[in-house]
Amino acid sequence: MKEQDLENILETLRQKRPVFVSEADFQFALAWSIQSKFKNAEIRLEYPPEYDPNVHIDILVKIGVDWYPIELKYKTRKCEKEIDDETYFLKEHGATDVNCYRYLKDIERIQRFKKVPQFKRGFTIFLTNDLRYTDSPKKEDSIYKDFSLKEGLIKEGVLAWDKRASKGTMKGCEKPLTMDSKYSVYWKMYSQLDDSKTGTFKYLINTIEKE
Numbered sequence: 001m002k003e004q005d006l007e008n009i010l011e012t013l014r015q016k017r018p019v020f021v022s023e024a025d026f027q028f029a030l031a032w033s034i035q036s037k038f039k040n041a042e043i044r045l046e047y048p049p050e051y052d053p054n055v056h057i058d059i060l061v062k063i064g065v066d067w068y069p070i071e072l073k074y075k076t077r078k079c080e081k082e083i084d085d086e087t088y089f090l091k092e093h094g095a096t097d098v099n100c101y102r103y104l105k106d107i108e109r110i111q112r113f114k115k116v117p118q119f120k121r122g123f124t125i126f127l128t129n130d131l132r133y134t135d136s137p138k139k140e141d142s143i144y145k146d147f148s149l150k151e152g153l154i155k156e157g158v159l160a161w162d163k164r165a166s167k168g169t170m171k172g173c174e175k176p177l178t179m180d181s182k183y184s185v186y187w188k189m190y191s192q193l194d195d196s197k198t199g200t201f202k203y204l205i206n207t208i209e210k211e
Contacts, residue, residue: 001038001061001068003207006123009033010190010203018191019081019088019129019201023074026127030072031059038063051115066120069113071106073126075099075133079198090198096132097144101173103204104147104159108177110208122208127190129201134187143169147177149204153185181209 013033020026031043040063047060047069059070078092093099103126110122126133126149133149142148143162160176161169183206190201 001034001063001066001121003123003205005037006070006125006205007188009037010125014191018193019083019090020074020127021088022091023072026074027058027072030070030125034059034061040064049113049116051112055109055112057109057113062118065118067113067116067118068120069110069122071110071122071124073099073103073106073124073128075126075128075130077130077198079129079196081193081199083193090129093130096130097142097147097169098173100133100144100147100149101177103149104155104177104179105173107155107179107183107206107208111180114208114210119210121210124206124208126204127201128203129193129198131197131200131202134202149185151185151187155179155183155185156181181211 013029017029020029027045031045035041035043042062044060046056046058048056057069058072061068061070075093076090079090081088081090103124106124110124113119113122134151143165145162146159156179158176158178185204187202187204190203193199
């Protein structure tokens with residue numbers, strides 16, 4: 001399974017599911033779509049790897065002897081959307097700085113999965129209708145500039161909070177993150193529900209290779 005396969009799956013999925021109720025809803029729908037494309041695949045949700053049973057990988061795809069872990073983020077702005085006679089009430093997740101950190105933490109988590117012999121490659125996916133993620137932080141010297149997911153950036157090396165970041169901001173996300181490769185930030189269109197500021201969904205995919 002390659003990144004292009006996931007992009008094709010998302011393209012097919014958006015025609016049926018342009019929006020999701022929650023991250024769990026997105027997780028299940030994506031896993032089902034992967035199974036539909038790869039008939040011989042075995043799918044596991046919330047998989048705890050042997051090297052750290054306290055970690056749970058959102059989706060693990062097993063195809064033959066190869067394993068493909070996938071981590072997901074689904075962050076939304078508060079809104080109400082009606083699609084095909086179904087009403088979706090989306091939450092306000094906010095905390096763009098912390099959620100950027102947590103997405104990059106997903107990459108770091110998949111990097112650790114490389115120690116599993118069956119690992120072939122892994123993926124992280126961020127889906128959102130909060131387009132603040134695709135822009136620069138409001139201040140050039142923002143405390144989370146290392147974690148920014150602005151379009152066109154390259155994430156590499158050690159990423160850390162600015163020394164001005166408060167303990168409250170960093171709570172649970174204090175540790176610097178290490179990217180063992182270069183990861184490009186390139187957002188793609190997922191769906192366009194309407195012309196409002198909450199009506200456009202974009203997604204970001206990064207691939208973690210075995211090396």
